[in-house]
Amino acid sequence: MKQREDKVKIRGFRIDTAAVEAALTRAPGVRQAFVDAREARSGELRLVGYLVPHRGAAVDPVEVKTYVRDRLPEYAVPSALVEMEAFPLVPNGKLCRHRLPAPDFTAVANRPARTPGEQTLCALFSEVLHRPAVGIDHDFFDLGGSPDSVAELVRRIQAELGTELRTGMRPELLSRAPTVAQLAQLLGVGKPVRPPLGPSRWRSKVKIGGHAIAPCEVAATVMATPGVKQAVVAVREDRPGERTLVGYLVPTDDTTTLDVAAVRSHLSGQLPDHMVPSAFVFLDTIPLTEQGTLDRPALPAPDYQGTAAGSPRAARTAGEELLCGLFAEVLDLPEIGVDQDFFELGGNSLLAIRLTNRVRATYGVTMEVKEVFEDRTAAALARRLAGATPVVAPAQGTPTAESGGRR
Numbered sequence: 487m488k489q490r491e492d493k494v495k496i497r498g499f500r501i502d503t504a505a506v507e508a509a510l511t512r513a514p515g516v517r518q519a520f521v522d523a524r525e526a527r528s529g530e531l532r533l534v535g536y537l538v539p540h541r542g543a544a545v546d547p548v549e550v551k552t553y554v555r556d557r558l559p560e561y562a563v564p565s566a567l568v569e570m571e572a573f574p575l576v577p578n579g580k581l582c583r584h585r586l587p588a589p590d591f592t593a594v595a596n597r598p599a600r601t602p603g604e605q606t607l608c609a610l611f612s613e614v615l616h617r618p619a620v621g622i623d624h625d626f627f628d629l630g631g632s633p634d635s636v637a638e639l640v641r642r643i644q645a646e647l648g649t650e651l652r653t654g655m656r657p658e659l660l661s662r663a664p665t666v667a668q669l670a671q672l673l674g675v676g677k678p679v680r681p682p683l684g685p686s687r688w689r690s691k692v693k694i695g696g697h698a699i700a701p702c703e704v705a706a707t708v709m710a711t712p713g714v715k716q717a718v719v720a721v722r723e724d725r726p727g728e729r730t731l732v733g734y735l736v737p738t739d740d741t742t743t744l745d746v747a748a749v750r751s752h753l754s755g756q757l758p759d760h761m762v763p764s765a766f767v768f769l770d771t772i773p774l775t776e777q778g779t780l781d782r783p784a785l786p787a788p789d790y791q792g793t794a795a796g797s798p799r800a801a802r803t804a805g806e807e808l809l810c811g812l813f814a815e816v817l818d819l820p821e822i823g824v825d826q827d828f829f830e831l832g833g834n835s836l837l838a839i840r841l842t843n844r845v846r847a848t849y850g851v852t853m854e855v856k857e858v859f860e861d862r863t864a865a866a867l868a869r870r871l872a873g874a875t876p877v878v879a880p881a882q883g884t885p886t887a888e889s890g891g892r893r
Contacts (some may be wrong), residue, residue, distance in 0.1 A: 517541075551564075599710050627660075669844075693729075704762075728836065817833060
């Protein structure tokens with residue numbers, strides 16, 4: 487292998503490898519650094535940083551990249567970092583380049599989307615490349631981008647973000663800015679503003695409960711949830727004829743504990759109710775095929791009862807008992823607790839409509855579907871209905887407001 491050049495040309499930029507090494511060496515936990523240009527899967531050169539940590543120190547790739555980003559241009563930040571115990575040397579004490587391990591550019595230290603513009607681009611990268619959970623540092627070409635997929639991505643970006651772009655999206659821009667972070671900055675869509683969720687028209691949409699939903703759009707928002715490293719949102723039909731949106735999440739590290747209620751609360755502030763997944767499954771890794779694409783059949787079915795928030799407290803009033811029965815009937819479950827969330831038990835907008843109709847028929851009251859989204863438990867809904875005035879005669883034996891909801 488020939489000697490490394492002090493300056494290398496990558497994506498049209500001339501990069502001083504010594505300057506990058508100097509920045510890496512000063513990064514937290516790093517004792518030695520070597521920077522080289524290696525050929526990626528796409529055939530193009532990529533910058534790789536080889537790191538030897540201080541004894542007993544832990545090197546955080548994301549922290550190292552952030553440190554370098556604060557001191558060098560984006561194009562000078564290595565695409566991949568490889569941690570080693572020591573550099574391989576030849577007898578004269580010089581570094582032996584050909585014994586340095588090949589980097590995995592598809593598993594680079596990554597950051598989730600930070601702005602709506604980046605969220606949209608991450609979702610488009612993921613959809614066009616059929617890759618789960620693309621982050622803002624993933625390189626489009628290293629993930630398998632081809633001329634056909636470049637053309638498709640350009641078309642999709644123009645369709646989704648055309649009115650927001652600072653400059654027109656052209657195929658050649660991807661060569662200079664192949665990551666979401668770089669492309670968002672170049673196109674001027676990295677500003678922290680809310681994306682146009684309403685007018686946006688994503689190609690891959692599914693209809694659930696009368697609403698057209700783009701799972702990739704939901705996944706992009708889930709990726710921005712604190713503590714989430716990777717996310718996939720899939721449509722399941724575990725009950726015949728009933729489609730359900732399910733979120734599969736991988737935490738940022740082994741020490742991070744994700745909480746269903748916290749995730750749901752975050753998404754409820756970002757998305758309409760019908761776009762918030764009905765269930766969440768926490769995974770160690772996202773299952774992939776041998777080709778590196780999402781292995782959908784390997785995604786496990788959610789355990790609605792096992793993951794539902796709230797203790798299975800028994801009903802204390804006739805009203806609570808009746809509503810628990812209606813919840814269980816609509817959800818096709820043997821029984822539920824009075825404090826368990828309808829949607830965490832597998833409910834969705836279609837089932838919410840069914841529950842609303844059953845409550846109307848049973849109690850004889852006027853009730854809107856949105857009330858199920860607002861009062862998600864049998865206990866909460868019982869409190870709401872306790873003050874409702876029947877507009878038609880309730881079903882025989884149904885507790886009424888006048889009776890206080892008790893037998």
